[in-house]
Amino acid sequence: MPKSAVETLFDQLDQTAQLIEKNLETTYLDALTETIANIADGGRVKVEAGLPDVQTIAQLEPLYAAVKLSQFDAEEIRQALQLATLKGLRQVKVEPNKQMTPDAIGYLVAYLAEVFGGANQIKTVLDPVVGTGNLLATVINHIQKLTGNSVQGFGVDNDDSLLEIAGISSELQKHKATFFHQDALDPLLIKPVDIAVADLPIGFYPIDERAADFETHAVKGHSFAHHLLIEQTMHYVKDGGYGFFLVPNVILETDEAKQLIKWVTKHVYLQGLLSLPTNLFKTKAGQKAILVLQKQGSDARQAQQVLLGEFPNSNDQKAFATYLQKIRTWQKENLQ
Structure with missing residues (x-):
């Protein structure tokens, strides 16, 4: 069964967030914030103090290039972001x-x-x-x-x-x-x-x-x-x-x-x-x-x-x- 639009976008958010989470040794929620900021900036990877490193950037860039926001409506984007955010909130056990x-x-x-x-x-x-x-x-x-x-x-x-x-x-x-x-x-x-x-x-x-x-x-x-x-x-x-x-x-x-x-x-x-x-x-x-x-x-x-x-x-x-x-x-x- 083909993936829904929400599932497709969630997978893209999740995959890129996990790469950043691992390379920056940060929380998933912070990594998610970083990845959606990169997507909002046209797929450009924000680098601070040499991180993400060159290898991670090389992995992120084609993944960002595959994200076509124009293919999704606002509600599909919201639902995908919600799923990814919920994953991050569970990890940090927010109040x-x-x-x-x-x-x-x-x-x-x-x-x-x-x-x-x-x-x-x-x-x-x-x-x-x-x-x-x-x-x-x-x-x-x-x-x-x-x-x-x-x-x-x-x-x-x-x-x-x-x-x-x-x-x-x-x-x-x-x-x-x-x-x-x-x-x-x-x-x-x-x-x-x-x-x-x-x-x-x-x-x-x-x-x-x-x-x-x-x-x-x-x-x-x-x-x-x-x-x-x-x-x-x-x-x-x-x-x-x-x-x-x-x-x-x-x-x-x-x-x-x-x-x-x-x-x-x-x-x-x-x-x-x-x-x-x-x-x-x-x-x-x-x-x-x-x-x-x-x-x-x-x-x-x-x-x-x-x-x-x-x-x-x-x-x-x-x-x-x-x-x-x-x-x-x-x-x-x-x-x-």
């Missing part, structure tokens, strides 16, 4: 909050963005915890394929190694995207966007003085980073625009939720909270949901009945397709 958003979840976020945000209305997208850029790219590719419009992306992260992958990946996919290396809770140099998406890190934010600037900060002790990030992100969304956040399933049921709920009722409309399929998680306690918020202003209004529910098992294609259609119908009946 849970820096894991990539699985495609099964990324596609659902993209679908909700399409339905709620209106695909033709989406010209700008922000991900304040962008990591390697996989979720942001998934949403951009989905909207651009549906509409033919160009979408401007913005990504923020405090991990420079992951952000470097996001930047080069974006370049290979020919996205219009700008990335910022900073704490997402510091002021952002970004004009308000049409929608925001985020796979939020779960846990406490360590800088209490900074957290105190936010309405969602804890009354005592450290504040939840995901609460603060929701507030911060929606500040950079246009009036009437949407935020789609991957959050703990019980986000509104914890003792710390009081400040978040108080902020929600004051500044945004809670339009939906949809639990993700249980089969995507190892434990019930680890289950996540997609929180759908709409910023007040413009023609926005609170739906009389918030969209609540749980996606069916993702392996049940018929039930899953029916549920997606129910979401579209609900949006037409409640928000149009």
Whole structure:
């Protein structure tokens, strides 16, 4: 059976990354960053301090010459990069909050963005915890394929190694995207966007003085980073625009939720909270949901009945397709 386009490109990325990994005695992830930078530079091998050596360069050059990016669409490039990046992340055992958003979840976020945000209305997208850029790219590719419009992306992260992958990946996919290396809770140099998406890190934010600037900060002790990030992100969304956040399933049921709920009722409309399929998680306690918020202003209004529910098992294609259609119908009946 012939290889798919994604498999072909992954093999090319993987083979060249392994050569660099071995010759530079570095991690696979760093080698991958190096190889995709070389590909983005037309296949020219970057040499520093005599490395890669002459023999490795001689092996890399014909492999790079065989990479024809014009033969792949943006989504095929994203998927191949995702597979290679996942291999690198497994090797270094990256912390849970820096894991990539699985495609099964990324596609659902993209679908909700399409339905709620209106695909033709989406010209700008922000991900304040962008990591390697996989979720942001998934949403951009989905909207651009549906509409033919160009979408401007913005990504923020405090991990420079992951952000470097996001930047080069974006370049290979020919996205219009700008990335910022900073704490997402510091002021952002970004004009308000049409929608925001985020796979939020779960846990406490360590800088209490900074957290105190936010309405969602804890009354005592450290504040939840995901609460603060929701507030911060929606500040950079246009009036009437949407935020789609991957959050703990019980986000509104914890003792710390009081400040978040108080902020929600004051500044945004809670339009939906949809639990993700249980089969995507190892434990019930680890289950996540997609929180759908709409910023007040413009023609926005609170739906009389918030969209609540749980996606069916993702392996049940018929039930899953029916549920997606129910979401579209609900949006037409409640928000149009």
